[in-house]
Amino acid sequence: xxxxxxxxxxxxxxxxxxxxxxxxxxxxxxxxxxxxxxxxxxxxxxxxxxxxxxxxxxxxxxxxxxxxxxxxxxxxxxxxxxxxxxxxxxxxxxxxxxxxxxxxxxxxxxxxxxxxxxxxxxxxxxxxxxxxxxxxxxxxxxxxxxxxxxxxxxxxxxxxxxxxxxxxxxxxxxxxxxxxxxxxxxxxxxxxxxxxxxxxxxxxxxxxxxxxxxxxxxxxxxxxxxxxxxxxxxxxxxxxxxxxxxxxxxxxxxxxxxxxxxxxxxxxxxxxxxxxxxxxxxxx
Amino acid sequence: xxxxxxxxxxxxxxxxxxxxxxxxxxxxxxxxxxxxxxxxxxxxxxxxxxxxxxxxxxxxxxxxxxxxxxxxxxxxxxxxxxxxxxxxxxxxxxxxxxxxxxxxxxxxxxxxxxx
Numbered sequence: 001x002x003x004x005x006x007x008x009x010x011x012x013x014x015x016x017x018x019x020x021x022x023x024x025x026x027x028x029x030x031x032x033x034x035x036x037x038x039x040x041x042x043x044x045x046x047x048x049x050x051x052x053x054x055x056x057x058x059x060x061x062x063x064x065x066x067x068x069x070x071x072x073x074x075x076x077x078x079x080x081x082x083x084x085x086x087x088x089x090x091x092x093x094x095x096x097x098x099x100x101x102x103x104x105x106x107x108x109x110x111x112x113x114x115x116x117x118x119x120x121x122x123x124x125x126x127x128x129x130x131x132x133x134x135x136x137x138x139x140x141x142x143x144x145x146x147x148x149x150x151x152x153x154x155x156x157x158x159x160x161x162x163x164x165x166x167x168x169x170x171x172x173x174x175x176x177x178x179x180x181x182x183x184x185x186x187x188x189x190x191x192x193x194x195x196x197x198x199x200x201x202x203x204x205x206x207x208x209x210x211x212x213x214x215x216x217x218x219x220x221x222x223x224x225x226x227x228x229x230x231x232x233x234x235x236x237x238x239x240x241x242x243x244x245x246x247x248x249x250x251x252x253x254x255x256x257x258x259x260x261x262x263x264x265x266x267x268x269x270x271x272x273x274x275x276x277x278x279x280x281x282x283x284x
Numbered sequence: 285x286x287x288x289x290x291x292x293x294x295x296x297x298x299x300x301x302x303x304x305x306x307x308x309x310x311x312x313x314x315x316x317x318x319x320x321x322x323x324x325x326x327x328x329x330x331x332x333x334x335x336x337x338x339x340x341x342x343x344x345x346x347x348x349x350x351x352x353x354x355x356x357x358x359x360x361x362x363x364x365x366x367x368x369x370x371x372x373x374x375x376x377x378x379x380x381x382x383x384x385x386x387x388x389x390x391x392x393x394x395x396x397x398x399x
Contacts, residue, residue, distance in 0.1 A: 015375055017355045210341060218334045222352045225327035225359060228320055229299075229372050237352035239335045241344025260342055 005031060017232050018044060018051035025057045034061050050254060052078045052085025059091060068095065079108075084115045093125075102133045175280040176201040179273040184262035186244070188274075190281065191215060191256050198255065199281070215248050215258045238267050249274035255281070285396060289314035292389045297377025299357060302370050303393065304328050306336075311367055319372070328361065328370050351379065362386060365394040 008024040021044035029037040038061055044054040055078025062071040072095060078088040089108040096105035106129055112122045179188050180201045187202035195216025200208040223234045239246045240263065247267050250256035257274035289301050293314050302313035302321055308329015313321045331350060339347045350361040351373075358373045360382065369390055373382065 015355050207341065211338065214334050214338050214341075218331055218338075221327050221330040221334065222359070225324055225331065226352065226354050226357075228324045228327060229357065229359065230318070231354045231356040231358065234352055234354050238350065239338055239344070239347070240349040240351075241339045241346060242348055243343060243345035245344065246338055246342065 012040075016047060018048040018054070019232060021048070022051070022053045022057070025054065029057065029061070034064070037061060050081045052082030052088050054078075055081075056085060056087035056091060059088075063091075071095070079111075083111070086112055086116065090122075097129070102129055105129060175199060175277050179257070179259065179270065179277050182261075182265070182270060182273060184265040185270070186260045186262070188257060188259045188277075190277065191258060193254055193256075203260065211246070211258055211260070215246070215256060219248065219250065219256065236267065236271065247274075249278075251275070251278055285312040285393070286314060288389055288392055288396070292371070292386065295382070295385050295389075297374050297382050298371055298386075299374045300372040303364070303367050304332075304370055305367050306332055308332065315372065324370075328359075328368070332361070332368060349383075353379070360386070362390050364390050365397040367393075367397060369393055 005024070005027055008020065008027060012020045012024050021040055025037045025040040025044070028034075028040060037057060041054040041058045041061075044051055045058075048054070055074050059071040059074040059078070062068075062074060072092070075088050075092045075095075079085050079092065082088065089112045093105040093108040096102070096108065106126060109122050109126050109129070112119060113126075116122070176188050176190070176199060179185060185202075187200075187208075189200040189203055189208050189212055190198045191212035192198055193216065195213040197208050197212045203211065218237065218239075219234060222237055226232070226234055235250060237248050243263065245261055245263055245265065247259045247261060247265075247270055248256050249259075249271055255278060257277050259270055259274065261270065285303065289303065289312055292298055292301050300313075300315035300319060302315055302325060303311040304325045305311055306329075308326050310321050310325045313325075315321050315324070332347075335350050336347055338344070346363075348363055350359075352358050353373070355375065357375045357377075358379075360371045360373055360379070361368045362371075362383075369386070371382070371386060373379065
């Protein structure tokens with residue numbers, strides 16, 4: 001196990017990714033080093049704030065230390081940033097059952113069914129809780145998650161991050177100024193994961209929406225291609241034409257910066273600007 | 285054609301390559317054993333379709349190449365006449381150098397396809 005830990009430590013240093021951080025933290029925890037696991041999770045949260053599993057591992061460590069309130073807080077933050085965190089919802093539901101908040105626990109379990117509809121363990125657990133306590137979960141959305149219950153697709157999460165971006169749209173439309181001020185940049189936009197325009201500059205009305213929608217489509221298919229090849233999350237893609245190029249930079253699959261530029265523009269130069277735009281918007 | 289792809293695989297930073305038609309059909313492939321070439325080609329075909337729409341809508345003239353990167357590698361697609369050469373890129377690869385080194389292979393494939 002020591003050699004595997006060492007191998008993972010090196011790999012995380014060289015090619016940091018959320019899944020590698022998770023594996024390293026879990027392995028460190030299994031080998032009895034809660035302190036290392038905690039450090040790994042905190043680094044992971046800094047780099048990949050939407051990785052729910054890091055919050056789950058941290059919460060488990062806090063629970064083992066008897067700090068239930070801290071664990072509860074971490075899990076809430078975790079599911080807020082990663083609404084599809086299986087572990088986060090599961091542990092929260094267990095804590096709520098212990099606190100006799102059965103409707104709350106059921107809401108979290110049903111959230112799991114929203115993105116994993118055929119999970120037999122969760123279905124059985126829900127049936128057990130409903131039978132034992134004679135309680136049915138409220139059909140409304142969870143106060144924190146604001147997403148649908150049942151088998152319908154989850155609505156885009158409305159948390160501090162997304163509201164920050166929406167708020168920024170009106171007051172900080174200048175966020176794309178730096179990027180669009182670069183020589184050779186014709187226009188740019190920020191789009192969410194569903195291909196909806198959040199912010200746009202120098203792109204004709206109507207075309208920006210089309211570009212955002214096509215960019216989201218390409219990101220989705222490219223991610224599928226990368227998964228087939230064994231690679232992880234897509235971060236950048238570029239379409240090169242003989243009279244221009246489209247460059248897209250994204251982070252944690254949440255928001256993308258799509259730039260329409262001349263062929264002479266170097267992607268590496270724009271990447272920093274694009275990342276800065278996301279930071280200015282509070283989305284990275 | 286397979287021979288060219290096998291030679292291309294020897295270039296530093298190349299983790300496999302395949303030749304796909306514009307509609308995502310595999311024409312030749314030299315990929316790693318555990319990679320599903322049909323699935324990959326289908327995804328690449330979808331990418332080509334959407335990329336083609338962007339190129340025509342935004343006046344980018346001729347579609348030349350596409351590249352996507354992640355922390356653990358990526359993919360580079362280069363137009364080779366009527367088809368596209370897709371190169372699986374290792375994380376350690378230098379993209380600019382790789383594009384340069386792939387150029388003679390692209391020319392050879394284009395020549396073969398135009399025969």
